[in-house]
Amino acid sequence: MKILKRAAFYLLVAVIVFIAVFPFYYAIATSLKSGTELFEASLWPHTISLANYRNVLTEGTFVRNLVNSLVVSGAVVLISLLLGVTAAYSLARIRFRGRSALMLGILSVSMFPQVAVLAGLFEMIRWAGLYNSLIALIFSYMIFTLPFTVWVLTTFVRDLPVEVEEAAILDGATPWIIISQVFLPLMWPALATTGMLAFIGAWNEFLFALTFTSNNAQRTVPVAIALLSGSSQFEIPWGNIMAASVIVTVPLVVLVLIFQRKIVSGLTAGGVKG
């Protein structure tokens, strides 16, 4: 009976792992196939070919799209961390009227349906002459990275012991000195986690990137992959799409696997503890 239970448990574990991993494995396998082999639903390529990767990286604008995504995501991380750290310090450590209401307001922004601001943002971006530019994307992504960053960093700062800053306050240090000299060094773990989650969010974003850019050279990778298609259903370049998908996903999967503990704690700080 005990052995049977044990076997059932491991079977369940095996099923979970298989379902989680197989689709990505199959995408990698497909990306390495070429010619007619693509259209045989075989589990692995009989001859490994890098032709799909060569196509994606040399034809079209995919490399440019990768650079765009890197620039946008990097800028989004930097700006939201900069704004988030100072705001988190104020929200966690200084008592002032309206603080709880402010926290609730910030949280409610993170629950906004992004479509609700689409029309207004479009007007604003066109008015500012930023349509079809990366700046438009960096700006609009603040709507989902900033509330999250502020929220998680505030939780983190609040849990730091009060003693760390008391000495500095007694010495007459200004709040800016306290943030940059006392808190910043302690906050690296939280900054790494929130920064990475903001990066992933910006890297994956689709709705704004689809709406606020209009030509291939300005697009980010999710939009480029979504629009990488032929003129009819039978011309969809599946090999190229899978190669592009693997290229944009492998760095993320590696990052996530390296930092998995930090990510889990960051997610739960934003979710459960909030």
Next chain:
Amino acid sequence: MRQRVRSAWLFLTPMLVVLAAVAGWPLIRTVYFSFTDASLADLDARQWVGFANYFSMLSMPSGRTLYDGLLVDPVWWRAVWNTVRFTAISVVCETILGMIVALVLNAEFPGRGIVRAAILIPWAIPTIVSAKMWQWMLNDQFGIINVVLLNLGLIDAKIAWTANADTAMIAVLIVDIWKTTPFMALLILAALQMLPREIIEVAKLDGANPWQIFWRVTLPLIRPAVMVAVIFRALDALRIFDLIYVLTPNNVQTKSMSVFARENLFEFDKFAYGSAASTLLFLILALLTISYIRIARISLDGGR
């Protein structure tokens, strides 16, 4: 102290200005546009039309009355129904499956780290990429899922999963559940790991079987955390856009409220009408959030 409060506001101002510019003002403008007849080609040439985008009546000379507007648009109500159905089914499935995965990961067994890493993979993959991966696996002609099901004798003919009226929503649900269950599992796992071990030990000593322990001890204790996770997931599911837009394009059976709104805003040249749909979506979400928080009595106050 006064100086500290002043610097608090000084530090908060940049963040608040950015949030107001990226969320507050655009939301106000969207609501405003929904009361005008603005068109994408010329946003400035607009006129106030009141509630016409939502509902209007026109009496014909023949005595018949014509109704127009979002509130009597069957396509809109279809989108509302699709979204609500999608949200209900996906959140329920993700919670149950997430619970199972979390309980598995909470047990001690060799290789637990590997399993945890493996279930993070679907979560790490961008939504667009997972939509494309599954579109390929679900492909009617060459998809591996049809081939496997045919060989097992489970289906008689190949199914066009993402195009068929009957199966398009199933395809969307499969991909969403695959992608989001890990997130649920991780949140539930975190709650499980915060439980004091002693409680479960005591229950065991009292002779409770694992089934009873789960229903009587574990579940009530992690319920608040699960509820918060469910709210976050439900709000996320209600605004779903990218998966449906990419996996089942132009399909009436799966079109969500967000897809409907964007389509009218930027593809059908009905900017004001799309704004009205966006506004309604926002209202529905806000109402649901408030009532859910009231019902579940969950404190979201940050100043704990």
